[in-house]
Structure formats: C-alpha cells, structure tokens
Amino acid sequence: DTAVSQTPKYLVTQMGNDKSIKCEQNLGHDTMYWYKQDSKKFLKIMFSYNNKELIINETVPNRFSPKSPDKAHLNLHINSLELGDSAVYFCASSQDSGTGGRINEKLFFGSGTQLSVL
Amino acid sequence: SQQGEEDPQALSIQEGENATMNCSYKTSINNLQWYRQNSGRGLVHLILIRSNEREKHSGRLRVTLDTSKKSSSLLITASRAADTASYFCATDRDSWGKLQFGAGTQVVVTP
Numbered sequence: 001d002t003a004v005s006q007t008p009k010y011l012v013t014q015m016g017n018d019k020s021i022k023c024e025q026n027l028g029h030d031t032m033y034w035y036k037q038d039s040k041k042f043l044k045i046m047f048s049y050n051n052k053e054l055i056i057n058e059t060v061p062n063r064f065s066p067k068s069p070d071k072a073h074l075n076l077h078i079n080s081l082e083l084g085d086s087a088v089y090f091c092a093s094s095q096d097s098g099t100g101g102r103i104n105e106k107l108f109f110g111s112g113t114q115l116s117v118l
Numbered sequence: 119s120q121q122g123e124e125d126p127q128a129l130s131i132q133e134g135e136n137a138t139m140n141c142s143y144k145t146s147i148n149n150l151q152w153y154r155q156n157s158g159r160g161l162v163h164l165i166l167i168r169s170n171e172r173e174k175h176s177g178r179l180r181v182t183l184d185t186s187k188k189s190s191s192l193l194i195t196a197s198r199a200a201d202t203a204s205y206f207c208a209t210d211r212d213s214w215g216k217l218q219f220g221a222g223t224q225v226v227v228t229p
Contacts, residue, residue: 004160035219040221041155041204041222041224042219042221043206045216045217056216090160090161092160092161105166106151106166107151107153107163107208107217108163109160109161109162110160111158111159112158112159112160
C-alpha cells in the first residue's frame with residue numbers, strides 16, 4: 001500500500017481554471033504538508049497542517065487554499081490558475097516527535113502532481 | 119530564504135566510485151536530513167543527523183555534520199547505476215515542520 005498518495009499525477013489545464021489536488025496518508029501521522037518544486041528543482045514549503053489545524057502558511061497567494069477534512073487527508077485547491085503556477089506539487093507527512101512538535105522528524109513524500117498551466 | 123545549499127550542482131561518476139556532496143546552511147539547526155529523488159518521483163528520506171551528532175552511517179551512506187562550519191557532507195561509497203538521482207539536504211530551524219531544502223545535487227552513475 002502506498003504510504004502517501006496524491007492524485008492526479010498529471011494535471012494540464014488552462015489559465016483561469018480552478019483545480020484541486022488530493023492527498024491521503026495511511027501512516028497515522030499527525031502532520032501533513034504541501035511543497036512546491038519549481039523547474040530548477042528548488043523545493044519550497046507552502047502549507048503544513050497538524051491534526052487538521054493550519055500551522056504553517058508561507059507566502060503563498062490566497063488563490064491557494066488547503067483543506068484538511070481529517071488528519072489523514074490534506075487537499076490543495078487552486079483558484080484562477082496562472083502560468084507561474086506550473087510546477088510539481090508534493091504532499092508529505094511526518095509524525096509528531098512527541099516533544100511538542102518543535103523538532104522536525106523525517107518526511108514521507110507522495111510521488112508528486114505535475115501541474116502544467118497553458 | 120533558502121537554508122541549505124548543495125554543492126556541487128551536478129556530479130558524474132562511474133560505477134564503483136565514491137560520490138561526495140556537500141551542504142552548507144546559514145542558521146543554527148536541530149537536525150539535518152538528506153533525501154534522494156529519482157526522476158519523476160517523490161523524495162525519499164535517507165538519513166537524519168542531529169545537531170549533537172558528528173557522523174552517521176546507513177549502509178553505503180555516510181553523513182557528517184560540522185556545526186561550527188555549518189556544513190554537512192553525504193558520501194555514497196561503491197556507487198551503483200541505481201544511485202543515479204538528485205540528492206537534497208534539508209535543515210530545520212525552530213519552526214515546526216519548516217524544513218528548508220536546497221536545490222539538490224544531481225548525481226549520474228554510469229555503468
């Protein structure tokens with residue numbers, strides 16, 4: 001069974017459209033993330049949720065809205081897609097270290113969603 | 119801002135050789151992690167080294183950490199074609215979940 005699964009794997013869409021990417025983890029982890037990887041492979045965190053609560057919200061346009069219906073799921077909805085949104089989006093999860101969550105433990109990544117905005 | 123930066127950006131070696139790549143960072147850390155990314159796939163965790171550790175081994179991987187120089191190295195010994203991938207270091211600061219990744223070192227191992 002895939003530990004962190006995200007769908008779809010590929011997403012090709014027109015500018016101005018709204019799209020969603022779904023993520024699910026079956027590891028029982030408390031924390032989930034969305035990362036964006038650009039064409040130069042630079043990976044940047046976008047959002048982080050712990051037990052359905054938003055704990056990290058980086059400087060991301062408000063067209064991007066994460067939603068966590070439960071701690072096993074973290075979806076990403078993007079409104080009014082722009083050309084610059086083209087990238088690979090990765091979902092990840094990690095287990096609370098048990099020390100108040102202040103120390104980052106290892107991340108488990110999904111296989112990515114390649115978004116192409118035309 | 120980018121916390122970890124890998125060096126070199128690209129590395130090409132032959133099977134059986136060792137591959138060494140370095141990571142430098144700017145601020146104090148709790149731990150440093152190395153990840154591997156095969157083409158078209160997600161990142162896979164390799165090793166986590168804590169700030170009070172100096173060296174760690176896992177199979178053919180050896181990681182060192184020098185907090186005084188704010189740098190780490192990843193050594194892959196006796197490389198194989200299957201080691202062809204991009205390797206990333208990731209550092210944390212004091213924020214929960216805020217791992218900072220560099221742009222990676224692309225390693226190509228030829229048979």
